[in-house]
Structure formats: C-alpha cells, structure tokens
Amino acid sequence: MSRFLQVFCTLLSATLIAAAIPNEFLLFGSPIIGLFALFPFYLVIARSKTYTEAFFLTFLHGFVAHLLSSFWLGNFEGFAIFTLGASDFGTGFFEAFLSLGFYFPFLFTTQTRTLRERAGLYPFAIPFRIFWFAALYTVWEYCKSTGFLAYPWGTLSMTAFRWRLVTQIADITGVYGITFLFALFSACLAEGTLLLGELHNTTAGKARFATYKQSCLACAALLLCTVVYGGYQLLKARPPVKLMNTILVQQNSNPKRKDEEQNIIKSQRLTLEQLENYSKKGENCDLVVWSEAVLSKRFPPAETYYTFFPSEEPLLKFIKKHHTPFIIGGPIIFNDEKHEYGNSALLFDKNGKFSGSYTKMHLVPFAELIPFREYDAVRAFIKNIVGYSYGWTPGKKPVLFEIPLNDLNQPEKDYDIISIATTAKKKEKPTAVISTPICFDDSAYEVCRALYLCGSEVFVNITNDSWSKTNSSEIQHFVVAHYRSIEYRTTTIRSANAGYTVVIDPTGKILADLPLFEEGALSYRVPIYARTMTVYARLGNWLPYLLIALVFAYIAFAVWRAKREEITVIALTLLPHSLEWYELWERVQLRYEQDFAIDWNNWNL
Numbered sequence: 001m002s003r004f005l006q007v008f009c010t011l012l013s014a015t016l017i018a019a020a021i022p023n024e025f026l027l028f029g030s031p032i033i034g035l036f037a038l039f040p041f042y043l044v045i046a047r048s049k050t051y052t053e054a055f056f057l058t059f060l061h062g063f064v065a066h067l068l069s070s071f072w073l074g075n076f077e078g079f080a081i082f083t084l085g086a087s088d089f090g091t092g093f094f095e096a097f098l099s100l101g102f103y104f105p106f107l108f109t110t111q112t113r114t115l116r117e118r119a120g121l122y123p124f125a126i127p128f129r130i131f132w133f134a135a136l137y138t139v140w141e142y143c144k145s146t147g148f149l150a151y152p153w154g155t156l157s158m159t160a161f162r163w164r165l166v167t168q169i170a171d172i173t174g175v176y177g178i179t180f181l182f183a184l185f186s187a188c189l190a191e192g193t194l195l196l197g198e199l200h201n202t203t204a205g206k207a208r209f210a211t212y213k214q215s216c217l218a219c220a221a222l223l224l225c226t227v228v229y230g231g232y233q234l235l236k237a238r239p240p241v242k243l244m245n246t247i248l249v250q251q252n253s254n255p256k257r258k259d260e261e262q263n264i265i266k267s268q269r270l271t272l273e274q275l276e277n278y279s280k281k282g283e284n285c286d287l288v289v290w291s292e293a294v295l296s297k298r299f300p301p302a303e304t305y306y307t308f309f310p311s312e313e314p315l316l317k318f319i320k321k322h323h324t325p326f327i328i329g330g331p332i333i334f335n336d337e338k339h340e341y342g343n344s345a346l347l348f349d350k351n352g353k354f355s356g357s358y359t360k361m362h363l364v365p366f367a368e369l370i371p372f373r374e375y376d377a378v379r380a381f382i383k384n385i386v387g388y389s390y391g392w393t394p395g396k397k398p399v400l401f402e403i404p405l406n407d408l409n410q411p412e413k414d415y416d417i418i419s420i421a422t423t424a425k426k427k428e429k430p431t432a433v434i435s436t437p438i439c440f441d442d443s444a445y446e447v448c449r450a451l452y453l454c455g456s457e458v459f460v461n462i463t464n465d466s467w468s469k470t471n472s473s474e475i476q477h478f479v480v481a482h483y484r485s486i487e488y489r490t491t492t493i494r495s496a497n498a499g500y501t502v503v504i505d506p507t508g509k510i511l512a513d514l515p516l517f518e519e520g521a522l523s524y525r526v527p528i529y530a531r532t533m534t535v536y537a538r539l540g541n542w543l544p545y546l547l548i549a550l551v552f553a554y555i556a557f558a559v560w561r562a563k564r565e566e567i568t569v570i571a572l573t574l575l576p577h578s579l580e581w582y583e584l585w586e587r588v589q590l591r592y593e594q595d596f597a598i599d600w601n602n603w604n605l
Helices: 003-020 031-036 039-046 051-069 071-075 077-097 099-107 111-118 125-144 156-160 175-196 205-235 257-280 315-322 376-386 439-443 445-453 471-488 535-539 542-595
Strands: 242-250 287-289 326-335 340-348 354-359 400-404 431-435 458-463 491-496 502-504 510-513 520-528
Touching: 003 031, 003 039, 003 051, 003 156, 031 156, 031 175, 039 051, 039 099, 039 125, 039 175, 051 071, 051 077, 051 099, 071 077, 077 099, 077 125, 099 125, 099 542, 125 156, 125 175, 125 205, 125 542, 156 175, 156 471, 175 205, 175 542, 242 257, 242 491, 257 315, 257 520, 326 458, 439 445, 439 458, 439 471, 445 458, 445 471, 445 535, 458 471, 471 491, 471 502, 471 535, 491 520, 502 520, 510 520
Parallel strands: 242 287, 287 326, 431 458, 458 491
Antiparallel strands: 242 520, 326 340, 340 354, 400 431, 491 502, 502 510
C-alpha cells in the first residue's frame, strides 16, 4: 500500500467515526456507518511496514477523529486551548502510543512465517488478528475514558444509540461490549478483503478461507446473541414501584454572574407555569430541578443572600411559597482562604431551607480541575490566560438526596384491598432516593457506580452545555449519559440549561424531552423502578480488564516464543558447521591412528 493510500484510508476511517457519532448532519448518529468505520484503519495497520509508520498513522487517526467529532470544544471560551488544542494532541499521541499494540501481530511476522501461514500451517493466524484488533480497540476506548484525562466522547459505542437491540448488553459489559462488537465487524470485513488479495499466492486457499469463514460465523453468533438479549430486555415487563412528579427547567441561557437575576426570574416563571398545571390536575409536585450553575453566590453563606435576591421575588421565599423541594446548581465553599470551591447540586427543602449538597467529583481536566492550583503562581498564570477562573475542587464522597413523594403518585394496582380492621395502621409517606451527578459526572464510571451502589434509585443529572453552541454537543452528551440507565436499569433525568433536557427509562428509551436551545419546562411523572444489581453494577468494567490481561499475557508469550525461535534458528544455522567439524575431526583421528599406530607384535619384553 502506497504512503498516499495509507494516509487516505486513515483519514477516511477518522471521518467515518465522526460521521457515525451524533453530529450536525446526523443528529443521533448512524450505527451503519459505525459498523464500517474501522475497516480502512485495519487495512492501514495491516499494511504498515514499520512500527514508526504505524505510530504516525495511528496518531493521525486519533487526532482527526477527535477534531472532527469534538470541534465544539473550541467554544469553551478561554479554556479552548486546553479543551480542544491539548485534548486533540493528547488523544492523537495516546492512540499512537497504543499503535505498538495494534501493530503487534504484524511486528513478529517474518517472511518464513507468512509463507507457512499461506501454506495452511498457521490456521489460527486469521481469527487471532481479527479478535486482537477488536480487543485492542476496546482497550483503547477504555483507556481514553478512564482516569484524570478521561474523555469518553468519540467512541464507537456512541454510534449505536439508534440500535436499542444492541445497546441493551451494556448492563452486562458496559459500553465496551458494544465497542468490541463494532470493531470486530470492521476487522472481519477488512481481513476478508486482505485475504481475497492473497488467495492467488497461497497453496492452502480453501483451508484459509474456511478459517476465515469460522471467524465470521463467530462474529455473527455474538451479534445474534446480542440482538436476542436486547429483544428480551426490551420486551421484559418493568412496572414502576413509585412515581415522582418532577419539573425540569431549561432556561436557555449561559449562566453568568451579571445575568444571574434574569436567569433566576426566568426559571421562576417557567417553574410557576408547570406548578399551576399540576394544581389544575389536583396534584402536587414532588421535585423541581434547575440546571447546573444557575446560582453564582457560594453556600452556605449565600443562604441569607438569596432570602432577599432577586428583589422581584427572592428565591428562597419563592420555594417556601410553593412548598416544593428544589435542586439547583451552584457553588459551595470548602476553604475560602485556599480558593477551594465546589461545583455543586444544592438541595432546598419545601420550606426553602438549604438542606445539603453534592459536589461534582469528576471534573474536566485542565478546565475545571487544574493541577497545582493551590499555588499562587499557577492561579495567576491561569487567570492571565483565561481571565476569570481558578478552577474547582472535586467532591470528596457520594451524596444521596431523599425526596418525599405524594401518595397520589403511586402506580395503579390491578387489585383492591378491602380491610375490616378496627384500627388502621398509619401509612408512611414514600420517598425517592436520588443522586445528582453533575455534567461530566454522568460519563464517569467511578462516580455513577459509586452513587448507584450507595442506594440511588434515580440519576438526576444537571448540566450546563450551552457554551458549546452546537446541537451535536448536546446530543453527544445525552448519548453518553443514556447508557447509565441501561447499565444499572434505572431512570435517568437530565436538566440542562440549553439541552438536552430529557427523561430516560431503564432501556435507554426517551420518555419525554424538550427541544434544544429553547427555553421551557418539562413536567413529567417520573417512574422509579425496583433496584436491581446488574452484572455491570456488580463487576464494573470487567470486560476491558479481561482484555487487558489477555493482551499482556499474549505479548509475554509471543516475546518468549520469538526468543525461542531465534535460538532454534541459530542452532539450525550452526548445525551444518558442527557436522563439518565433526567429520574433519574423524578424519584427523583416523590419520593419526594410521601414522602413529604401534605394532605390539614387534615388541619383545
């Protein structure tokens, strides 16, 4: 493959990934394109002649795919140099670092081994390359989605949103099972293409094709099992055990200090409209949720401030007046002297009293979480670049909110209870235990799993994505978040300041939503289901861990085998010379015996 064709195929693969992920043209993405997205990339890796070549092409693949799919990071105001610039080069180099892994099956492929494979002596080579590539790409997406630099956007699993029959396996494997299947499909197709070009140079074409056919059948079997399991989960009856009347407010404005009063007044107006609708139905609202960062003053001291602000109708008096709990995004103080502030979800009870908070634990690296920000020089440097921010301090632990529910919100039962008891037992008021992952939190495995294992019944995500100014950004964030519902079979609510405000059921289905970049409020009777411990909830990211272990095990085995073969080759190379020396020594001994032989018969003692 020529250098030009290699670069072209690399760029084509990166473009296909960006086209398959939710974008400005295909708002919810395309699973069909996602299935074929890695086909050109596999060809490039297979036809690379050196590791250096594979490194460069893999860097180009990661760099371009990230740039095309996450271009909206450039709208992150002063932080664009970090969010788009640094993340783009970081993603490229990170994927390039793993290029040795992608290239590994070809690194030890000598001409002799290639000839033996074509002769049918290595029938396992074809399925190994296919499954190796799928495993490595799954490991790559896990690595880019984990840890301090985690960025779980631009992944193959995001392309599968429209295929709910496929996405249901997330409650077993997480999103990585979906990535593996899509990468496996592309690898099978690409290996078949390479095989067709080599059949005329092989003496065991039928045997190799039979091996390839078995690999394709294994891939088809995995896809079929996935679809059957998905159908079972979609048809499975899931009656809710509780219902929670909820109002989600989308004010469609980027929260800034100078606009805080107008944002609060607008949110109050939108909330009041929905509260009146509940009142007309003879129902009560259980919870009102406003988006991330609506409030700018830091709590707990700011509680007094919002007793008088806004002047038109103070916030806390508004809450008390309507006798409904609120969750609102705002800052909280950890240590004022050290500039340690948390981006938090603030809980206010029905009397308008500040009752507690959850602080975002997974912060955006180099934008919200700035290394060494405790030093004055670093804070001054960041302020000179950005102009206004010192970053945030991450939350220290999971926090759950317990919200009382109204009796009218209980699901209808298909049976009646007629009691003739002389004294009726006092009926306890039901409650909903909710967690509030904030913005990027809903993409973080360690955050959402911790919240669920602590007892969360509903994920209530508050988000500020208005800064992106693009529809694709809003939907990409939603697609990443909707997998949390499937992984834990729970309801997810998202209240975003510009979108995507939505209610998601345990199968990933959209129950209700608001249009993007429009102000409005969504009232919905949110279903709450019995908590179940899915395989993913119990074991976490077991699939990438298993694949990483298998990858390292095989690398160790391959290196050991290569050294053993090298010793064998050396031994075989020296063997002819050893035989020659042995024959020469035999001739020398024979000549010695002839020339210096002693005839003992001539000795008379």
